[in-house]
Amino acid sequence: MADRMAFFTTPRHPRERRDPQERLGDWREVYREGATLPVAGDQAARCMDCGLPFCHHACPLGNLVPDWNTLVAHDDWRAAAARLLATNNFPEFTGRLCPAPCESACVLAIDAEAVTIKNIELAIADRALESGYDLPQPPERLTGLRVAVVGSGPAGLAAAQQLTRAGHTTTVYERADRIGGLLRYGIPAFRLEKHRLDRRIDQMRAEGTVFRTGVAVGHDLPADELRARSDALVVAVGATRCRDLPVPGRELAGVHQAISYLTLANRVDEGDYPVSPVSAEGRHVVIVGGGDTAADCLGTALRQRAATVTQFDINPRPPGRRASGQPWPVHPKVYRVTTSHEEAGGPAAEPRVFAAATVGFEAGPDGRLAAVRFAEARRGDRSPRPGTERTLPADLALLALGFAGPGFPGAGFSGPGRDGGLVGQLGLAVGPRGTLVRDEEFAGGADGVFVAGDAGRGQSLIVWAIAEGRAVAAAVDRHLRGRTELPAPVSPSDGPLTV
Ligand SMILES: Cc1cc2nc3c(=O)[nH]c(=O)nc-3n(C[C@H](O)[C@H](O)[C@H](O)COP(=O)(O)OP(=O)(O)OC[C@H]3O[C@@H](n4cnc5c(N)ncnc54)[C@H](O)[C@@H]3O)c2cc1C
Numbered sequence: 036m037a038d039r040m041a042f043f044t045t046p047r048h049p050r051e052r053r054d055p056q057e058r059l060g061d062w063r064e065v066y067r068e069g070a071t072l073p074v075a076g077d078q079a080a081r082c083m084d085c086g087l088p089f090c091h092h093a094c095p096l097g098n099l100v101p102d103w104n105t106l107v108a109h110d111d112w113r114a115a116a117a118r119l120l121a122t123n124n125f126p127e128f129t130g131r132l133c134p135a136p137c138e139s140a141c142v143l144a145i146d147a148e149a150v151t152i153k154n155i156e157l158a159i160a161d162r163a164l165e166s167g168y169d170l171p172q173p174p175e176r177l178t179g180l181r182v183a184v185v186g187s188g189p190a191g192l193a194a195a196q197q198l199t200r201a202g203h204t205t206t207v208y209e210r211a212d213r214i215g216g217l218l219r220y221g222i223p224a225f226r227l228e229k230h231r232l233d234r235r236i237d238q239m240r241a242e243g244t245v246f247r248t249g250v251a252v253g254h255d256l257p258a259d260e261l262r263a264r265s266d267a268l269v270v271a272v273g274a275t276r277c278r279d280l281p282v283p284g285r286e287l288a289g290v291h292q293a294i295s296y297l298t299l300a301n302r303v304d305e306g307d308y309p310v311s312p313v314s315a316e317g318r319h320v321v322i323v324g325g326g327d328t329a330a331d332c333l334g335t336a337l338r339q340r341a342a343t344v345t346q347f348d349i350n351p352r353p354p355g356r357r358a359s360g361q362p363w364p365v366h367p368k369v370y371r372v373t374t375s376h377e378e379a380g381g382p383a384a385e386p387r388v389f390a391a392a393t394v395g396f397e398a399g400p401d402g403r404l405a406a407v408r409f410a411e412a413r414r415g416d417r418s419p420r421p422g423t424e425r426t427l428p429a430d431l432a433l434l435a436l437g438f439a440g441p442g443f444p445g446a447g448f449s450g451p452g453r454d455g456g457l458v459g460q461l462g463l464a465v466g467p468r469g470t471l472v473r474d475e476e477f478a479g480g481a482d483g484v485f486v487a488g489d490a491g492r493g494q495s496l497i498v499w500a501i502a503e504g505r506a507v508a509a510a511v512d513r514h515l516r517g518r519t520e521l522p523a524p525v526s527p528s529d530g531p532l533t534v
């Protein structure tokens with residue numbers, strides 16, 4: 036501990052954001068570049084280096100938070116980077132995108148403001164990349180064993196990096212034209228500039244990981260054939276089936292799945308289109324959903340110069356602070372103003388309508404979407420309360436209702452599907468929520484097949500995907516060599532801290 040009383044004398048200094056109006060004029064990250072570095076030392080000194088660090092337990096990766104806080108407070112960035120990279124393959128992603136359950140579990144947060152753990156993590160990650168503390172680590176020798184990883188989201192990437200570094204010849208197969216999963220085409224550039232992803236992929240290439248894009252395993256390349264020519268296969272295909280909203284008018288032109296809309300906006304950023312084929316410009320937009328995806332649609336629609344944007348959240352407005360049922364150290368559901376809500380003018384000009392159940396979509400004279408009907412959602416079953424129905428003009432509606440697992444039957448966004456495709460070819464079982472069944476060693480289906488990330492866990496977080504990627508790599512290594520030195524931070528049955 037650098038300063039025993041810093042938690043008492045130094046106030047929390049959150050990461051500085053650019054002015055919302057400036058942000059809306061571009062697609063760059065919302066935070067001020069380099070703003071964390073000058074304050075990181077003082078902020079890290081606020082860490083009390085508790086005997087029982089709950090932050091460490093709340094982080095699925097088991098990040099050694101008090102260790103690196105102390106090192107940053109002592110200006111020893113090289114050692115801090117070594118500690119951080121020992122548990123996290125991609126801290127530049129979690130440092131930007133993680134909801135930071137560690138901060139909810141920080142002992143200081145019991146009656147004061149938590150240490151800015153996530154910002155310090157980011158400062159270390161960025162400094163490590165700039166200072167050459169995070170260089171490629173090619174294996175000293177190859178095992179001669181081949182592993183195929185299907186899916187290039189954070190779970191597949193973490194698994195591949197661990198397996199390559201352990202000496203296995205690892206190839207990542209991705210059906211999309213670019214690597215990255217939801218980091219590439221889900222999360223907008225204003226929350227993660229894609230050159231950061233490219234830099235990490237370049238590092239992985241330099242270590243020996245091979246990437247094959249435009250290959251939908253199960254369709255373009257039979258999954259059983261791929262399994263037969265590999266020594267092990269990791270399925271990390273995400274939870275790619277969008278939940279739908281089966282209400283009258285769903286089929287109208289102008290009603291889109293959020294992920295399709297976000298993908299197109301990201302493709303503009305990648306240079307594939309000059310403007311998005313589904314743009315919010317000049318439109319009255321309604322976003323149905325209350326999570327990260329909905330907030331990303333809001334920020335995107337505002338940057339595309341929508342005429343108005345309204346967000347329907349079916350849940351009632353959460354409390355401003357921890358409710359009694361969500362005591363420290365759990366990560367509580369509280370009212371949050373994301374950067375997108377801030378850009379919309381919130382909380383003063385709140386774009387969200389809480390407890391709003393969407394009842395149907397109405398067409399205008401041209402047959403396209405013209406209005407959305409909604410009602411107050413009852414507490415409990417969240418059904419529309421009779422007599423409360425209203426109509427809001429809208430010519431673009433975005434459905435951000437979350438994802439079911441890749442085995443979920445029915446219409447959805449290009450998942451491999453339950454019938455045929457990868458799931459059938461590998462003999463994978465599908466659980467009740469559409470996720471792929473695996474045992475406590477991440478194994479599922481045919482021998483030598485493993486499942487990691489949202490595909491097995493269901494829709495989750497980047498930090499869990501990376502943790503599962505690291506853990507599945509350990510399981511694969513043990514399967515191939517009979518032993519492993521690779522870390523396994525989580526098991527498939529682990530979950531967030533609860534009381
Ligand atoms: C809009 C949005 C915003 C989000 N924001 C956050 C956030 O701020 N913080 C956070 O922690 N989490 C966030 N999440 C959740 C997070 O992105 C996911 O939990 C995480 O990406 C899951 O990682 P994954 O590797 O399991 O799967 P994914 O990232 O979904 O990657 C799976 C990959 O597999 C590929 N694939 C699928 N089938 C095949 C096949 N048959 N052959 C080859 N490839 C295939 C897919 O194309 C995809 O690239 C967000 C999610 C969305 C949608």
Ligand code: SF4
Pocket residue numbers: 093094095096098100129130133134135136137138152153156498
């Ligand atoms: S990965 Fe997330 S939970 Fe873990 S230390 Fe970083 S911000 Fe906290």
